[in-house]
Amino acid sequence: MIQINDLSRCFGKKQILSSISLRVEDGMCVGILGQNGSGKSTMLSLLAGTLPRGSGEFFHDGTDLFKDRKRHAACVGYVPQGTPLIEELNAMDNLRLWYSGSREIRKELESGLLAILGISDFLKVPVSHMSGGMKKRLSIGCAAAHHPRILLLDEPSAALDLICKERIANYLRVFKENGGIVILTTHDIQELPLCDVLYILKEGRLVPYEYDGDYHHLAGQL
Numbered sequence: 001m002i003q004i005n006d007l008s009r010c011f012g013k014k015q016i017l018s019s020i021s022l023r024v025e026d027g028m029c030v031g032i033l034g035q036n037g038s039g040k041s042t043m044l045s046l047l048a049g050t051l052p053r054g055s056g057e058f059f060h061d062g063t064d065l066f067k068d069r070k071r072h073a074a075c076v077g078y079v080p081q082g083t084p085l086i087e088e089l090n091a092m093d094n095l096r097l098w099y100s101g102s103r104e105i106r107k108e109l110e111s112g113l114l115a116i117l118g119i120s121d122f123l124k125v126p127v128s129h130m131s132g133g134m135k136k137r138l139s140i141g142c143a144a145a146h147h148p149r150i151l152l153l154d155e156p157s158a159a160l161d162l163i164c165k166e167r168i169a170n171y172l173r174v175f176k177e178n179g180g181i182v183i184l185t186t187h188d189i190q191e192l193p194l195c196d197v198l199y200i201l202k203e204g205r206l207v208p209y210e211y212d213g214d215y216h217h218l219a220g221q222l
Contacts, residue, residue, distance in 0.1 A: 001027050002150060007056030009042055011069055016042050018204035020056070024197075026149075029172065029182040031195030033156055033209065035222050038201045040185040041081065044152045047183070048078035060150065077148035081155055083135045084142070086208050087128045091119060098145035113203065114141050116171045133164030141167065144175075151175065153184040169194055189215055 003119040016039045032140050034040050044142040045051035047058055049065075049072055058065045058072075065072040085094050092105070095114070108114040109123075117137040124219045127135060134222060144151065151172075157165040165188075172182055172194055184191065192198065192211050200221055211218060 001061065001080060003057075003059040004047070005057040006061070006220055007043070007046060007058070008054045009039075009046060010054055014022065015204050017046070017054075020204075020206055022199075022206060024181050024183065026179040026181060027176050028196045028198060029194050030174055030183045032197045032206070033187075033198060033218070034185075034196065034201035038222075040201050041154050041205060042152050043201065044078070044183065044185060045080070048076060048152050049082075050078070068151060069138070073081050075148055076147065076150045076152065077143035077146070078114065078206065079136075079139045079143045079154065079156060081158070084126070084139055085127045085135060090126045091130075091134070092123045094138060094142060095119075095145070096193075097209045098142040106143075113144055113171060116167065116174060117141050118167050133160045136160060140171065149179070150181045150183070153182065155185055155187065157186070157188055165190060189218075 002024045004022040007017055008160065009017045020043065022030070032040050032043065034047045042051065046053045046056070049069070054099060056066070060075050063071050065075060074208055084099070095105050107115070109120045114120065117140060119137060119141050122130065122134050123132065127138070130138070140156065156168055176182065184195070186192070197208045202222070209218070209221065
């Protein structure tokens with residue numbers, strides 16, 4: 001279980017996030033909706049530790065991960081919108097930077113996370129020659145190399161084809177079934193069924209939202 005308390009961040013005099021609090025149980029996926037510029041990426045960056053917070057706490061099983069960087073690194077996997085990969089290397093070489101050894105990579109490619117993501121299809125392809133879907137799947141595979149309990153995903157299926165979206169969705173279902181926690185931001189209504197709880201981030205605050213299939217109503221709330 002994770003508990004986020006009073007997470008806040010300003011840029012200059014502008015309040016981007018204001019006292020965000022959130023509780024997420026094991027095996028749950030939380031979807032964060034909102035307009036561009038509403039602070040969704042900022043929220044994930046703060047939780048990932050790539051951006052300094054103004055204030056707040058981030059507890060996992062009783063430990064404030066903001067104060068225990070070693071525990072944070074072990075518990076949290078983060079996939080930003082950009083590509084956290086080395087462009088000159090192929091998929092296999094990027095994986096070697098994140099996994100403990102070739103034996104673990106082979107095991108994951110045969111029957112684990114990397115198999116679900118279909119990464120064996122493009123192991124020899126340099127990142128610079130990959131499609132957006134390949135890069136996103138490889139980014140998730142690298143972020144989850146240390147078997148985190150929490151995944152932070154910033155628009156994981158944005159601009160991807162249906163096959164890539166389905167592979168990512170399949171992985172997230174398995175991750176949840178194994179007790180993992182997912183917090184993702186999205187503009188894609190196809191991702192909403194993956195989410196157990198939805199929130200709209202608006203004017204720096206999280207507002208609970210229950211999606212009933214009416215996209216026009218949802219758009220009006222953003």
